[in-house]
Amino acid sequence: ISAVCAAFNLHIENGVVIDARIAFGGMAGTPKRASACEAVLHNAPWNNATVERACNALSQDFSPLSDFRASKEYRLLCAQNLLRKYFIEQQTPDL
DSSP states (O other): OOSOEEEEEEEEETTEEEEEEEEEESSSSSOEEOHHHHHHHTTSBOSHHHHHHHHHHHHHHOOOOOOSSOOHHHHHHHHHHHHHHHHHHHHOTTO
């Protein structure tokens, strides 16, 4: 059982996010889409500043609980870092 897991499906054209579907598990009672995060990304440039705004929006999407696997702060930080990692991996396709 994971503390946090994520799924990302982004459609990017000419450096702009046309569509974003992002979901996390371990952040709520059941896996859930991150609608505020998706809204920040929609029609925005796919760059570090946009990704940081999207990471901040995750706190609007989720109020994770603390349990024996992870604290709520750790879960939120993990979710943000998974999005950052996805962004970095998309910039360097050879990873």
